[in-house]
Amino acid sequence: MSGRLLFLLLPFVLLASACGDRDREAEDTRGDRAAPTAAGDDVSAPASPTLQAIKRRGRLNCGVHEGLVGFAFTDNRGQWRGFDVDFCRALAAAVLGDADAVRFVPLSNRDRLAAVRDGRVDVLWRNTSWTMTRDVSEGVAFGGVNYYDGQGFMVRRALNLTSATELNGARICVQGSSTSQLNLADWFRVRGLDYEPVVLPGEEEARQAYAREDCDAVTADVSALAAARTTLPNPEQHAILPDVISKEPLGPITRQGDETWTAVVRWTLNGLILAEELGVTQAVARSDDESRDPRARRLLGLDGEFGAMLGLDRDWARAAVAAGGHYGEIFERNVGADSPLDLARGLNAQWNAEPGGLMYALPIR
Incomplete structure (x- = not known):
């Protein structure tokens, strides 16, 4: 190629090179943005020290009230019963596949948050209100609301x-x-x-x-x-x-800094609330139900790989519901019409009930 021709083509070569560099830069920037993960992708949760410890020991350590009728108490056979106790068992079923793989740790009002921070319990399921001070400066994280009180x-x-x-x-x-x-x-x-x-x-x-x-x-x-x-x-x-x-929104508490474990607790609670909305009872969860409702199929682990997102098995939510029923069944048995407390659902009714309440599950999809 002659020097003159090279001289004439040089500006075009440089322009093409610059355009290519800009294209690659834009491509690199887009690559930094996490693409939405499809439910069918092979995904796994970030490592959770708490979840790993639970699986190693084969048991969930669940902090509960020292003795509150309807919520957490021991019966005349020494067995733990109650609203919060059933959520502990549901969580154990979701994580370990065994609702009985729970060690209940009775905690006083004064010791409850310290027990979470110190790792004496993996989760606190005790009547504790979600407040700004606790959420921001106590070293704990709330996984949701399982009872709206006052x-x-x-x-x-x-x-x-x-x-x-x-x-x-x-x-x-x-x-x-x-x-x-x-x-x-x-x-x-x-x-x-x-x-x-x-x-x-x-x-x-x-x-x-x-x-x-x-x-x-x-x-x-x-x-x-x-x-x-x-x-x-x-x-x-x-x-x-x-x-x-x-206003006293009560809910489960975990340690700050283990977001994956907090997500496990949050989505187990949401799974129980969603199960009531979709009519997935304990009996349904224990059966070979092959629902045609795509929402129920995702909940039951029939479609998608949502368990993997949490580091759990595919049927984690089915196991949680099978342990003691959906949210409504847990409520009625322990504190509602079928219990000595006979509390009305009130604010704890489903959002689409008549009359409606505040219970509104996040979608699994």
Whole structure:
């Protein structure tokens, strides 16, 4: 090639080279963006130290209440029962394929979060409210909400009270170092009412003080008050006032820093909520059901590889539901109409029920 021809072509060569470089740069930039993963792809979850430890020991360590009727208590055979207990068993089934592979660790209000941070438990499933302080500065992570509660008051029917506003000047038993104590102070301050706080170290001590008539009322989450009432000598002589003075979203807690394990807990809970919405009962989960509903098929592990995204087996959600039923079955058996507490679903009803509640499962897809 002559020098003159090369000279004439040089600008075009340089232009083509620059365009190629820009194309490759754009391609590299697009490559940095994670493409959506199809359900059929061979995917696996990032390593989870907690999940690995659970699988090595063959057991889930689940923190629960020391003894709260309907939620976590031991029966006359020493077996753990209750709403939170059933979620622990569902999680063990999802992770290990065995609902009985659980060690229940009873924890006090004061010790519960430290037990999560220190690794004494893999998950805390105990009536603990999701607040900003706990979420941001306590070194723990919330996996969702499995019970929407609120703080109330229980009084003796003999007082003939119809509203908490009539408690002006009353002695009120409350658990110390709790959101209940803070909510109580806020509520009375806003209304310009006086009260005498009778602060006890724990829920059980507050209930016992109320039973001894050391106070005129006891305040706690409404679900805890309903449980406490069943333990009193004459439950019918006590009433829970209609006032609900706070929002208490209760849910499972894990350690911060192990996002994959938190995701396992979150999606197991969501799977149980979704199962109720889709009519996937315990009986269905234990059968050879081959649902035609694509949502149910994904939940049951018939389509997709969603278990692999969590480091679990394909049928993880089916195993969770088979352990003790879907969310509604767990609720009714332990705290609902089929239990001594007889609590209404209320806010804990499915979003599409009549009347609707706040239970809304994230989609598995």
